[in-house]
Amino acid sequence: MTEATAAATGGRDREGIAVRLARDLRDGYVVNLGVGIPLLIPRYIPADVEVILHAENGVLGLGPPAPAGHEDPDLTDAGKQPATLIAGAAIVDSAMSFAIVRGGHLDVTVLGALQVSARGDLANWYVPGRNPAVGGAMDLVAGAREVWAVMEHVDRGGRPKIVEQCTFPLTGREVVTRVYTDLAIFHIADGRLRLTECAPGIGPAAIRERTAAPYIEDFDTDDRQDR
Amino acid sequence: MIDKFRADPADALAPIPSGASVAVGGFGSSGRPDTLLDALCDLDRRDLHVIVNNVGSDFTGIGRLLAEGRIRRLTASFPVLPEFYDDYFAGRVELELIPQGTLAERLRAGGAGIAAFYTPSGAGTMLSDGEFPLGYDADGDIAVRMPARERREFGGREHILEYGIVADYALVKAYLGDPKGNLRFRLSARNFNPLAAMAGRHTFAEVEHLVGTGELQPDDIHLPGVFVDEVLLASERSPRQPTIARLSS
Numbered sequence: 233m234t235e236a237t238a239a240a241t242g243g244r245d246r247e248g249i250a251v252r253l254a255r256d257l258r259d260g261y262v263v264n265l266g267v268g269i270p271l272l273i274p275r276y277i278p279a280d281v282e283v284i285l286h287a288e289n290g291v292l293g294l295g296p297p298a299p300a301g302h303e304d305p306d307l308t309d310a311g312k313q314p315a316t317l318i319a320g321a322a323i324v325d326s327a328m329s330f331a332i333v334r335g336g337h338l339d340v341t342v343l344g345a346l347q348v349s350a351r352g353d354l355a356n357w358y359v360p361g362r363n364p365a366v367g368g369a370m371d372l373v374a375g376a377r378e379v380w381a382v383m384e385h386v387d388r389g390g391r392p393k394i395v396e397q398c399t400f401p402l403t404g405r406e407v408v409t410r411v412y413t414d415l416a417i418f419h420i421a422d423g424r425l426r427l428t429e430c431a432p433g434i435g436p437a438a439i440r441e442r443t444a445a446p447y448i449e450d451f452d453t454d455d456r457q458d459r
Numbered sequence: 460m461i462d463k464f465r466a467d468p469a470d471a472l473a474p475i476p477s478g479a480s481v482a483v484g485g486f487g488s489s490g491r492p493d494t495l496l497d498a499l500c501d502l503d504r505r506d507l508h509v510i511v512n513n514v515g516s517d518f519t520g521i522g523r524l525l526a527e528g529r530i531r532r533l534t535a536s537f538p539v540l541p542e543f544y545d546d547y548f549a550g551r552v553e554l555e556l557i558p559q560g561t562l563a564e565r566l567r568a569g570g571a572g573i574a575a576f577y578t579p580s581g582a583g584t585m586l587s588d589g590e591f592p593l594g595y596d597a598d599g600d601i602a603v604r605m606p607a608r609e610r611r612e613f614g615g616r617e618h619i620l621e622y623g624i625v626a627d628y629a630l631v632k633a634y635l636g637d638p639k640g641n642l643r644f645r646l647s648a649r650n651f652n653p654l655a656a657m658a659g660r661h662t663f664a665e666v667e668h669l670v671g672t673g674e675l676q677p678d679d680i681h682l683p684g685v686f687v688d689e690v691l692l693a694s695e696r697s698p699r700q701p702t703i704a705r706l707s708s
Contacts, residue, residue: 288559289486289650305489305697306634306648312487312516315647323646325653325681326486326512327567330560334580358585363544364556366586367537371560374579405583405617 242433243414249382251276252431253342253412256380257283264288264333264372266343267311269382273342284318286338288368290329293321310368330368334375341376343369345383345411347398350445352408352420354381355400366403373404385413385442392444394418394425415439418447426450462638463690464669468498471663471689475628477504478531482566482626482659483511483521484652490644491520492632494665494694499630500524506531510626510658512562512651513537525552534624536562553594555605556586561621563654568623570657570686577611577618587619629659632693633682636666640684641675653682663689667696 244252246269254276257263264286265271274296277283285294288310295316298304303314324332332338347355357369373379386392394411411418416439417429425447430436436449465471472495475481481499485491499507500523509530511521514537518526522540525533530552536559538544546552557565558580568576581587589607596602608619631652634645642664644652656662664687 287647289489289647291647304646306646308487308489308647312489317646323649325644325649326559326563326651327654330563333560334578363538363541364554364591365537365539366556366558368559370558370584370586371580374582375560401585402583 243385243431245414247272248431249412249414252417253380253382254278256410257281257340259283261339262286262292262332262337264338264341264376266341266369266372268344270342270344271311286329286332287315288326288329288333288372290324290326291315291317291321292324292332293318295321330371330375333368333371336375336377338372338376340378340380341372342380342382343372345381345393345408346400347393347395348381348383348408348411348420349398350394350396350420350425350447351423352379352406353398354379354403354408355398356381357403358401360401369403373407378409379404379407380410380412381408382412385415385439392442395444396446415442419450424448461640461684463640463684463688464638465689465691468494468665468691469501471691472498472502474661475499475502475504478506478508479504479627480508480510482624482629482655483509484629484631484650484655485520486512486647486650487515488520490632490648490650490652491515492630492663492665492693493520494691495630495632495663496520496524497694500527500529505529508532508534508626510534510562510566510624510655512559514540514543516540518542534562548595548599550595550597550599550602553603555593556591557621558586563651565621565624566651566654566658569625570654570659571623573623575620575622577613578621579616579618581608582610582617582619624658625660626655626658627660629655629657629662631656631662631664631687633664633666635668635670635675636664636687636690637670637672637675637684638690639672640664640687640690641680642666642682642684642687643675643679644681649681653686656682656686659686661688662686663691665691665693667693668699
């Protein structure tokens with residue numbers, strides 16, 4: 233959905249999704265952020281919440297992007313952009329970096345998505361016909377304790393991106409635990425999709441219309457108590 | 460006396476033949492051994508099997524090897540350079556596409572004597588089910604696909620079998636090196652370098668600064684010289700500086 237249509241129907245813009253997701257990050261989490269909306273999240277993490285950011289290229293404790301004039305070619309993030317470190321950061325090689333990922337030491341990975349299925353299958357790495365590249369996406373979804381998908385609720389053609397079966401090639405099966413969109417938040421557990429929150433100004437009916445998978449409405453969930 | 464330092468990259472790399480497999484360190488241009496890659500290009504070798512995480516975004520480093528048509532097969536997670544895909548879809552180069560963590564572990568395993576390992580990464584996807592096109596023919600049709608991975612369930616979860624990688628040669632870059640081949644990397648330029656070095660049967664390391672034997676403290680060595688056969692100086696070097704991270708405020 234474009235900014236314009238989002239504005240027309242209400243719901244959150246890209247910044248708004250990042251703000252809302254940042255509120256769900258808990259103090260002490262180790263988090264990997266993908267490109268796109270996830271990169272907007274750090275600036276909205278509440279001051280009393282300390283989150284350690286992991287980057288695939290071997291950084292644990294990533295800081296903000298390096299300011300102009302202070303770039304160091306030996307210090308980049310996973311998008312190859314000049315980066316900084318926070319106090320207490322650590323550098324590891326790529327095998328150790330993915331030992332952190334696969335070994336369950338990452339609390340959350342936040343990734344963009346093309347499609348998410350009702351069971352939590354994720355498609356986000358490849359559009360057939362385009363140039364295939366996978367990077368660390370398959371390791372991240374296989375290894376992180378929670379996989380939060382962030383995306384527009386429908387694609388540019390208005391087609392739902394939450395579907396019964398993904399039609400794009402999968403990144404992982406039954407891996408997504410939450411979906412944050414411009415319209416809603418879903419939780420997925422035990423193969424069941426639950427609508428837990430509607431964005432401000434959005435009613436359950438509008439979400440039902442734009443979601444191509446069965447789900448239950450469960451607005452009483454307080455995930456703070458789950459943990 | 461062990462002295463692995465070599466002054467001339469062209470002489471040192473001359474034994475690498477066409478058709479060799481070469482593991483290369485670096486993540487984009489960060490920690491990429493450009494001095495060695497340029498020397499390899501100048502030697503005019505062909506049909507190389509290059510194992511590296513990514514191609515980079517221009518025609519330096521791996522991109523130069525590619526632009527000069529020297530690569531027969533690329534094993535990588537994130538090729539990205541558009542011209543690479545032109546070659547791939549036209550059948551001029553094969554692509555073995557591997558999840559990044561699996562690639563890192565395959566190199567580590569190869570260097571550590573582990574023949575293969577089971578991992579959940581890529582299970583249930585086209586990178587493990589035998590569907591992904593390894594190579595195209597000149598007409599743009601799929602000529603050969605990546606083989607399906609053996610599957611096995613552990614703890615109720617599907618895992619796939621991935622093989623360790625041993626390469627004929629490895630090219631890596633470090634910040635500091637000594638004549639024994641001991642290496643120290645700097646910040647995120649470490650990335651795949653120790654792993655590629657381990658995976659090489661014969662490993663070349665270019666270093667920004669050559670230090671005397673004994674200058675690197677044993678506790679400060681990231682990769683021991685046992686994994687490194689020859690040490691050369693990088694042609695582009697940053698000033699020597701204490702390895703203190705630039706901290707954000």
